[in-house]
Amino acid sequence: MRKQTQNKISILAVCLIMVLSLLSGCSGKDSAGPAASEQPSAPPEATQQAATDSSGVPASFKAGTYQAEAEGKDGTIQVEVTLDEKQKITDIQVVSQTETAGIGDAAIQTIKEQIIAGQTLAIDAVSGASESSAAILSAVEDAVKQSGGDVAGFKSREVAKAGEGKTEQLSADVIVVGAGASGVSSAVSAADKGAKVIIIEKTATIGGASNLSWAGKFYNSSAAVSSGLKVNVEKEISDWIVNNHWRVDAAAIRQYVTKSGATYDWLNQKGYKTTFINFAGEQLHMLPAYDTRQTALKAMLAESVEKGGGQVITETTAKKLMTDSSGAVTGVVAEKADGTTLEISGKSIIMATGGYAANKEMVKEAFGFEGVNGGLGQNIGEGLKMSWDAGAKVPDNFGGQMLHQTLARATDKLKAEYQPFEASYPLMLTYLPTLMNVGSSGARFRDEAATLTAVAAANTSAFNGAYHLVIVSQSQIDALKAKGMSGIQAPGLPGMPPEFYASFAEQFKLDNPWKNADKVLDSMVKNGDGYKGSTLEELANNAGMDAAVFADAFGKYQEATRTGIDTEFGKAKDYLVPMGESGPYYAIIAEINNLGSVGGLLVNTKFQVLNEKRVPIQGLYAVGLESEGVLFNDTYVGNGVGIGYSFTSGRLGGEAAASGALQK
Known part of the structure; x- marks a missing residue:
């Protein structure tokens, strides 16, 4: 939309009152306009000063259907918004969106319904989907602007929550806060032991991060042993x-390693069927198909928790823990989506709120990490803070994160321009050991063979800053175009999670030529997600590297490719592929994906939360990621342990909490 000067706006406002019929050609929007038959009659700059008719509708307003879009968490959200002659939003059609199933897409639907019902843009974000919520609100606001409507009016029209000022009181033997893998497992196992259970979840989705996970580790499960693989x-x-x-709880590790195998059979018996795979000698168990997981977990809750007289309450956020005069935890205060306060009293309270990885400031302070949160947006640490306020000890190793994947910043934007295979060129290159990796200064920082192992790749990069750069030369691009990844001597397919390449699995081959490789990388640079230079110096300058540092690193690397000896990092000769002697050169911005925080509460093998004296706080338990710090020193180094421990700690913690509650 072109900008107007203040004088032009004032003149236009007068014209709108006096000569409304002449203004149909005075506006337009280049990026996203209304339907062809419905052109807006005034730019949004004029809207705030336009006159209104007797019903309060701006004279600049024109009814119609308008198209708009905004960036969500996982891509662009496109909408068509229809407004009638009274400036009422009568319909919002979501034309396209790629938000996370069950989380982002559910938030879009909720926000859409609230906008129409309240005729307002003053709506709170849906818990756990703030980016998706903000995007749908932004897109609808843009459509209202295009119509010449009263944006300020829509944004000031607040709708009171029906439950504000109301308090409800409930009680149970066991209260579970959070309905992810660990929360559901603990609720189900507690109910199976005879406890009345209430489980609350801040979002509308059951399953949490397990809905996004791939596989878990259940040591020596019956399926693993019968297949001949035994640890x-x-x-x-x-x-x-x-x-x-040695900075771990040896008893906790022993409990997980010796008892997680039984979790495999327990889940299968409950209808949540995992599939054993021999993953290069590791015992991993693939979770059910993504679109069946939430249904399976809901069925588990219905069969155990609800059948036993308990409740599953979603869209309800825990606010504080209730304690008695002795310091024992006796319940939870929570708030429902409609504003109603819940006071839930219980004998055992299980914290399963998923940690704090979505709280950037908290992660930065505790761990120094500045990469990408690949987990859930709702995990911002409330459960930890409530527990600390109730006297829980902050563990000595607090701060660890589950750094587990490498990402290319370019991917999402490229998918809007290219097919998934081509859009993933930069991403695939970040997983290959035959390319040169440097930090933000231009210095090489590792043997690039670390890219072959997810945890090694993630942690070596994160230790060197918010991102690293993967250097690609013109000769390497030519080789990729001719012979695919085989052209640059890739030893195997990039070790990406299956969901990263599911949409182009048939093309995901070492010898598949990379058509348009240079064109794709040029688009990456144009989008601001990478850099290009005709010379090494130009690349360094464009990427913000120190030119002298980068030139020195490049020279040493080239020498290593000629001699086959990497004196700096010991990279194997097979991975030392020459980069050629001339440009242009590209630098791909590679970031690290944080799947979740690790720990925050110290627990014993009964999953009781410990206080500063390492003595159990009566009534308080913790399972899942918030208790996982007992297994790791300063960061996660497992493969499948995160989800395996979540289900196992939930199963065992729920039993312990039920036993404690029923004995009171």
């Missing part, structure tokens, strides 16, 4: 403790 339990435990520098 030496004592060696696994010993190596685990040593690899974490």
Whole structure:
């Protein structure tokens, strides 16, 4: 939309009152306009000063259907908004969106319904989907602007929540806060032990991060053992403790390694069927099909919790823990979506709120990490803060994160321009050991073979800043165009999670030529997600690297490719592929994906939360990521442990909490 000067706006406002019929050609919107038959009659700048008719509708307003879009968490959300002659929003059609199923898309639907029902843009974000919520609100606001409507009026029209000022009181033996994998498991196992359970969840979705996960580790499950793959339990435990520098709870590790196998059978019996796979010698268990998981977990809750007289309450956020004069935790105060306050009293309270990885400031302060939150937006640490306020100890190793994947910043924007395979060129290159990796200064920082292992790739990068750069030369691009990844001697397919390449699995081959490779990388640069330079110096300058540092690193790397000896990092000769002697050169911005925080509450093997004296706080338990710090030193180094531990800690913690409650 072109900008108007103040004088032109004033003149236009007068013209709108006096000569309304002449103004049909005075406006337009280049980026996203209304339907062809409905052109807006005034630019949004004029709207605020336009006259209104007797019903309060701006003279600049024109009814019709308007198209608009905004960026959500996972891509662009496109809408068509229809307004009638009275400036009432009568319909909002979501033309396209790629938000997370069950989370972002549910938020879009909720916000859409609230806008129409209240005729307002003054709507709170849906818990756990703030970016999706903000995007649908922004898109509808843009459509109202295009119509010449009263945006300020829509944004000032607040709708009172029906439950504000109301308080409801409930009671149960066991209260579970959070309905992810650990929360559902604990609620179900507690109910199976005879406890009346109430589980609350701040979003409308059951399953949490497990709905996004791939596979879990259940040591020596019946399926693994019957397949012939059996882990030496004592060696696994010993190596685990040593690899974490002994700064772990050995009893907790032993409990997980020896009892997680039974969780596989327990889940299958409950209808949540996982599938064992031998993943390069590791015992992993693939979770059910993505679109069936929430249904399966809801069925588990219905069969155990609800059948036992308990409740499953969604869209309800815990606010504080209730305690008695002795310091024992006796309940939870929560708020429902309609504003109603819930006071739920209980004998055992289980915290399963998923940690704090979506709280950027908290992650930065605790761990120094500045990458991407690949987990859930609702996990901002409220559960931890409530527990700390109730006397829980902050663990000595607090701050660890589950850094587990590499991402290319370019991917999402490229998918709007290219097919998924081509749009993923930069992403795939970040997983190959035959390319040169440098930090933001231009210095090389690792043996790039670290890219072959997810945890190694993630942590070596994160230790060197918010991002790293993958350097690609023209000769390497030519080789990719001719022979695909085989052209740059990739030893195997990029080790990306299956969901990253599911949409182009048939093309995901080493020898599939990369058509348009240079064109795609040029688009990446144009979008601001990478850099290009005809010379090394120009690339360094464009990417903000120190030119001298980068030139030195590049020279040493080229020498290593010629001699086959990497004196700096010991990279294997097979991975030392020459980069050619001439440009242009590209730098791909690679970031690290944080799947979740690790720990925050110290627990014993009964999953009781401990206080500063390492003594259990009566009535308070924790499972899942918030209790996982007992397994790791300063960061997560497992593969499948996160989800495996969530289900296992939930199963065992729920039993312990039920036992504690029923004995009172």
